[in-house]
Amino acid sequence: MVLTENKNLLKKERQLQIIRQINLHNKVLSSDLSLELNVSEDTIRRDLNELALEDKIIKVHGGALSKSFNFTATQEETYSFEEKQIIARKTLSLIKDGMTILTSGGTTIRAIANLLPETLNATFFTISPLIALELSEHPNIEVILLGGKLSNSSKISVGGDVVAKIQEIKADLCILGINGFDNEGISDSDYEVVQVKKAMVRASKQVAAPTISEKLNSSLRLKVCELSEVDFLITELAPNHQSLEMFQGVVRVIL
Amino acid sequence: MVLTENKNLLKKERQLQIIRQINLHNKVLSSDLSLELNVSEDTIRRDLNELALEDKIIKVHGGALSKSFNFTATQEETYSFEEKQIIARKTLSLIKDGMTILTSGGTTIRAIANLLPETLNATFFTISPLIALELSEHPNIEVILLGGKLSNSSKISVGGDVVAKIQEIKADLCILGINGFDNEGISDSDYEVVQVKKAMVRASKQVAAPTISEKLNSSLRLKVCELSEVDFLITELAPNHQSLEMFQGVVRVIL
DNA sequence: TTGAAAAATGCAATAACCTGCATTTGCATA
DNA sequence: TATGCAAATGCAGGTTATTGCATTTTTCAA
Numbered sequence: 001m002v003l004t005e006n007k008n009l010l011k012k013e014r015q016l017q018i019i020r021q022i023n024l025h026n027k028v029l030s031s032d033l034s035l036e037l038n039v040s041e042d043t044i045r046r047d048l049n050e051l052a053l054e055d056k057i058i059k060v061h062g063g064a065l066s067k068s069f070n071f072t073a074t075q076e077e078t079y080s081f082e083e084k085q086i087i088a089r090k091t092l093s094l095i096k097d098g099m100t101i102l103t104s105g106g107t108t109i110r111a112i113a114n115l116l117p118e119t120l121n122a123t124f125f126t127i128s129p130l131i132a133l134e135l136s137e138h139p140n141i142e143v144i145l146l147g148g149k150l151s152n153s154s155k156i157s158v159g160g161d162v163v164a165k166i167q168e169i170k171a172d173l174c175i176l177g178i179n180g181f182d183n184e185g186i187s188d189s190d191y192e193v194v195q196v197k198k199a200m201v202r203a204s205k206q207v208a209a210p211t212i213s214e215k216l217n218s219s220l221r222l223k224v225c226e227l228s229e230v231d232f233l234i235t236e237l238a239p240n241h242q243s244l245e246m247f248q249g250v251v252r253v254i255l
Numbered sequence: 256m257v258l259t260e261n262k263n264l265l266k267k268e269r270q271l272q273i274i275r276q277i278n279l280h281n282k283v284l285s286s287d288l289s290l291e292l293n294v295s296e297d298t299i300r301r302d303l304n305e306l307a308l309e310d311k312i313i314k315v316h317g318g319a320l321s322k323s324f325n326f327t328a329t330q331e332e333t334y335s336f337e338e339k340q341i342i343a344r345k346t347l348s349l350i351k352d353g354m355t356i357l358t359s360g361g362t363t364i365r366a367i368a369n370l371l372p373e374t375l376n377a378t379f380f381t382i383s384p385l386i387a388l389e390l391s392e393h394p395n396i397e398v399i400l401l402g403g404k405l406s407n408s409s410k411i412s413v414g415g416d417v418v419a420k421i422q423e424i425k426a427d428l429c430i431l432g433i434n435g436f437d438n439e440g441i442s443d444s445d446y447e448v449v450q451v452k453k454a455m456v457r458a459s460k461q462v463a464a465p466t467i468s469e470k471l472n473s474s475l476r477l478k479v480c481e482l483s484e485v486d487f488l489i490t491e492l493a494p495n496h497q498s499l500e501m502f503q504g505v506v507r508v509i510l
Numbered sequence: 511t512t513g514a515a516a517a518a519t520g521c522a523a524t525a526a527c528c529t530g531c532a533t534t535t536g537c538a539t540a
Numbered sequence: 541t542a543t544g545c546a547a548a549t550g551c552a553g554g555t556t557a558t559t560g561c562a563t564t565t566t567t568c569a570a
Contacts, residue, residue: 010282010284010315010316010317010318011315011316011317011557011558012313012320013282013315013320030516031515031516039559039560040559040560040561041517042517042518042559042560042561043558043559043560045516045517045518046558046559049517061516061517061566061567061568062516062568129384129387129388130384130388132384132405133384135405136405136407136410139407142404143404143405144402144403144404144405145384145400145402145403145404145405145412146402147399147400147401147402147403147412147417147420148399148400148402149397149399149400150390150391150398150399152391152394155388155391157400157402162402165402265536266547266548266549285526286525286526294549294550295549295550295551296526296527297527297528297549297550297551298548298549298550300526300527300528301548301549316525316526316527316557316558317525317557317558
């Protein structure tokens with residue numbers, strides 16, 4: 001579904017857009033919505049009030065939060081929707097009909113899942129229940145959820161069973177949620193999560209690392225893989241941006 | 256013979272045109288329709304009101320929206336919400352600290368997951384990603400997500416892997432989402448789902464069947480289990496309600 | 511505590527709505 | 541074909557809904 005020109009949006013329509021935005025990235029600012037939907041902040045506030053009254057969202061000072069799942073707590077501080085949309089669009093170019101794709105979780109990957117074309121015919125393995133649900137909205141995608149103990153913080157399946165299951169898979173592409181990325185490679189902070197991500201990298205012919213540039217040059221305690229194992233680094237920046245210079249020639253392709 | 260263009264459409268024809276437009280664009284503006292169909296906006300409004308009365312469209316200020324426009328991915332607008340809350344509260348009495356519980360999916364079970372006390376210390380196995388996420392909001396609950404191919408319609412894991420995994424479990428209680436329930440037992444319509452539910456019943460010491468009374472006496476093509484295998488039938492009705500009479504003494508306990 | 515951003519409140523302009531009512535139209539029947 | 545009648549339509553008017561702006565109040569963080 002495409003967000004087209006917002007000329008004469010009906011009120012209900014606008015409110016559906018707002019809910020969509022909130023479900024997608026778990027929070028919105030009234031000011032952003034005002035710009036995006038071309039109405040005054042007063043109108044946005046009134047919409048948010050109505051939606052909150054209907055228990056669809058949680059209204060807070062400055063904007064609103066998703067009512068159902070708020071797992072942004074430990075993830076990023078500076079949340080930025082625009083950047084992730086750009087990243088998602090770039091990532092789409094890697095995905096073709098007939099592929100088998102392995103993905104982890106996270107808001108960036110969620111943005112990708114959401115933007116996948118209706119017509120895409122592919123098989124997705126994922127360790128994230130949320131991504132699984134998002135993917136299953138697409139009629140032609142086969143979704144296989146990799147089960148296991150659900151990590152409380154990151155809401156993905158972890159544990160030996162998951163690793164074993166992943167080892168049975170041979171995927172064309174692994175789309176990896178990134179927490180730490182620098183010239184040492186991809187890193188993460190949770191032992192269980194790292195085990196799973198390592199297995200995911202091993203199980204895939206190619207690895208894509210979509211991340212907002214803010215996370216570049218951040219390193220966490222545990223290593224997931226080397227830079228040389230990363231086939232695609234995807235950020236919101238232009239590939240020749242100076243922040244990416246240090247990765248040129250080390251990862252295979254920068255998008 | 257005279258070729259009449261779009262002039263003088265009959266009322267029914269005009270309304271069909273309107274519906275076509277809505278199916279095409281997901282929305283229409285009264286003003287656009289007035290121009291396009293050469294009638295006054297009043298007439299359009301009258302048409303829209305009629306169509307809305309027939310539940311064909313959703314009328315809003317300024318025009319109308321397609322009925323399918325409100326996708327309910329994470330919506331809280333569950334059918335029979337009040338009844339399900341009552342059922343959920345009753346079900347809580349079956350759940351104690353230290354238990355191992357196996358659950359399927361569905362909105363009733365979601366209501367239960369949502370109402371679980373913060374302090375509850377238990378292990379939940381579930382085949383529903385949505386329930387898994389809901390449960391993981393509770394700090395003291397260990398959530399184990401049973402993975403598999405995600406059924407497009409019911410959004411739960413199905414397939415041989417799931418059945419095999421369930422066979423390894425020994426649960427204290429199985430909370431089963433119900434689609435069909437009558438004096439023949441529990442039934443369902445999807446073959447894959449039935450295989451999984453059968454395994455769930457076998458893997459559990461006790462079986463709870465929470466369902467709104469509306470689903471009582473409805474029977475679907477495939478049998479999940481006998482009435483005698485059901486330990487708890489939980490509806491929103493009082494246990495001595497006449498609709499439940501026929502189940503007295505057949506299922507172990509009625510709540 | 512203070513100042514800036516956000517929210518609430520009141521108000522006005524515009525567009526959309528509704529209700530009768532008069533006129534026209536479709537259609538069945540004489 | 542003519543005719544009668546109910547339904548459909550357009551129009552006038554008064555009412556309500558929606559929105560943006562100005563002003564005051566509240567909230568939040570430094």
